[in-house]
Amino acid sequence: MIKVNDLHKSFSGEEILKGIDTEFIQGKTNLIIGQSGAGKTVFLKCLLGLILPTDGTIEYDGKAYSTLNKEQQRELRKKMGMVFQGSALFDSMSVAENVMFPLKMFTKQRKEQRMERVREVLDRVDLLKVDNKFPSEISGGMQKRVAIARAIVNKPQYLFCDEPNSGLDPKTAILIDNLIHEITKENNITTVINTHDMNSVLEIGENIVFLKDGRLEWQGDKSIIYKTDNESLTSFVYSSDLFQKVRKAQLQGL
Numbered sequence: 001m002i003k004v005n006d007l008h009k010s011f012s013g014e015e016i017l018k019g020i021d022t023e024f025i026q027g028k029t030n031l032i033i034g035q036s037g038a039g040k041t042v043f044l045k046c047l048l049g050l051i052l053p054t055d056g057t058i059e060y061d062g063k064a065y066s067t068l069n070k071e072q073q074r075e076l077r078k079k080m081g082m083v084f085q086g087s088a089l090f091d092s093m094s095v096a097e098n099v100m101f102p103l104k105m106f107t108k109q110r111k112e113q114r115m116e117r118v119r120e121v122l123d124r125v126d127l128l129k130v131d132n133k134f135p136s137e138i139s140g141g142m143q144k145r146v147a148i149a150r151a152i153v154n155k156p157q158y159l160f161c162d163e164p165n166s167g168l169d170p171k172t173a174i175l176i177d178n179l180i181h182e183i184t185k186e187n188n189i190t191t192v193i194n195t196h197d198m199n200s201v202l203e204i205g206e207n208i209v210f211l212k213d214g215r216l217e218w219q220g221d222k223s224i225i226y227k228t229d230n231e232s233l234t235s236f237v238y239s240s241d242l243f244q245k246v247r248k249a250q251l252q253g254l
């Protein structure tokens with residue numbers, strides 16, 4: 001679990017995050033949603049320890065990042081996996097080499113051990129057959145699956161995904177969502193996903209954090225998001241026709 005207490009972040013005196021209190025639950029897909037500029041990426045970067053908050057604390061299973069020394073921060077980072085927007089694979093490395101990269105960086109495992117773990121995760125994301133291919137030789141959906149395999153190869157306790165669906169067709173996007181959801185359950189990971197995708201909200205929104213202008217405006221799961229009368233949230237989600245239809249059907253008990 002990740003607990004966020006009164007989190008503030010300013011850049012050059014401009015406050016972007018304005019006192020966020022929330023929790024991201026272990027074993028669930030936690031989604032951060034909100035309009036462009038609401039502060040989602042800044043929030044995700046704070047959670048990853050890539051930028052330091054101006055004020056407030058972030059606790060990872062009871063340990064506040066700000067109280068950790070450099071070595072403990074490094075240890076914590078080893079427990080984090082990240083799926084970057086656009087996958088961010090190394091073009092000059094094969095699929096298997098991409099997935100092996102964190103093992104080389106963070107572990108002292110022998111080559112055979114690393115190879116075995118790489119094969120295990122590639123099998124999990126159904127990509128064993130393309131292990132020798134390069135990113136340019138596989139589809140965008142496959143590239144995302146490689147990015148997920150790379151993010152989980154080190155058995156992370158926390159998994160962060162920045163717009164994992166961007167650039168994918170709706171069907172592939174749902175497959176990727178479901179894969180992240182399944183992996184979260186199988187490994188009891190605290191997963192936090194920054195997304196614009198309303199389909200993701202409907203599919204895997206187990207704990208949804210809605211940010212507006214750097215503040216937490218609403219929090220709940222997909223089953224109650226339909227019924228909310230929070231105006232900011234409904235005007236945000238109503239931009240999707242599909243979501244409008246689903247909400248209407250839900251409210252009518254269909």
Ligand SMILES: Nc1ncnc2c1ncn2[C@@H]1O[C@H](COP(=O)(O)OP(=O)(O)OP(=O)(O)O)[C@@H](O)[C@H]1O
Binds near residue numbers: 016036
């Ligand atoms: N390093 C920085 N220095 C100054 N301002 C920043 C920095 N990073 C982000 N901001 C500002 O913080 C605000 C929130 O940005 P952020 O990228 O978190 O929004 P977002 O909700 O992720 O938007 P989007 O959905 O478009 O990615 C923006 O006004 C942005 O210009």
